[in-house]
Amino acid sequence: MDDWNPPKIGDIAPEFCLVGRAGEEVCLSRFRGVAEVVLFFYPKDDSPACTLEACSFRDDYERFREAGAEVLGISADSPESHDRFGARHRLPFLLLSDPKGVTAHRYGVARTLGLLPGRATFLIDREGIIRHQFSSQFRPLKHVSEMLAVLGELRSSRPPG
Numbered sequence: 001m002d003d004w005n006p007p008k009i010g011d012i013a014p015e016f017c018l019v020g021r022a023g024e025e026v027c028l029s030r031f032r033g034v035a036e037v038v039l040f041f042y043p044k045d046d047s048p049a050c051t052l053e054a055c056s057f058r059d060d061y062e063r064f065r066e067a068g069a070e071v072l073g074i075s076a077d078s079p080e081s082h083d084r085f086g087a088r089h090r091l092p093f094l095l096l097s098d099p100k101g102v103t104a105h106r107y108g109v110a111r112t113l114g115l116l117p118g119r120a121t122f123l124i125d126r127e128g129i130i131r132h133q134f135s136s137q138f139r140p141l142k143h144v145s146e147m148l149a150v151l152g153e154l155r156s157s158r159p160p161g
Contacts (some may be wrong), residue, residue, distance in 0.1 A: 006108020009133060013039075013124045014106040018074065018096035021083045026072070026094055028128070036069040036131075036154065037124040038147045041109045042140075043117040045077045045085035045095075053119070053140035054091055060144055061092050067151045069123075074098050076117060112137040119143070123150050 007014060017027040031037050040057065042050045057064075057071050064071050071093035077085070082095035098104055101117065109118035120135040121143040132150040134143055 006106075007130055009130050011130055012128050013037075013122065013130050014103070016098075016103045016106070018098055018103060019079050020094045020096045021079060021086055023079055026096055028124070031070055031124075031126075032128050033126055036067070036126055036151060038064060038069050038071045038121065038151070039074065039107075039124060040071070040119075040121040040143055041074050041098075041104050041107065041117070042119055043137075044075060045081045046088075049119075049138075049140045050075070051085075051089065053143060054085070055089055056141050056144045057093065058089065058091050060148060063148060064151070067148070067155050068126075069147075069151055070094075072096060074103060076101055076104075110135070121147055123147055123154070125154065 013028060015028050017025050020026045042053055044050055054073060061071060073093060073095045076099050077097060079097045082097060086095050109120045111118055119137045120133065122130055123132040125131050131154055134146040136142055
């Protein structure tokens with residue numbers, strides 16, 4: 001697309017404001033100082049691998065919340081599609097619409113074979129710094145286990161309070 005340098009671990013996460021379910025605008029800055037953010041980019045609502053990934057995040061959602069993190073899913077699908085997908089699978093976290101892939105591009109989420117939207121997950125700490133990134137189109141369940149492990153390490157290194 002252009003010569004954009006995607007963020008790396010240790011960089012400030014790029015800010016975004018995207019429309020979620022029910023038309024609510026959600027900005028990354030809303031979580032600054034409040035919670036870690038597990039931000040997962042996925043190709044398509046209701047595709048088999050994406051459904052498996054989203055349901056895995058759903059099944060472990062309480063573990064993320066107990067660790068002080070909020071989960072956000074982003075794809076190019078419309079807010080209406082996210083509404084149906086979220087309701088059908090009882091997803092408790094926010095799904096955000098990135099219709100032109102601008103946010104995915106800003107995060108350096110690569111397309112698979114140049115065709116399929118990428119699958120990547122980022123752990124962003126309370127100060128807005130990227131602490132971990134995992135990318136795998138074909139191992140959707142690994143995104144959840146990776147983030148839980150790193151979130152646990154981050155939490156144990158954080159001073160109490």
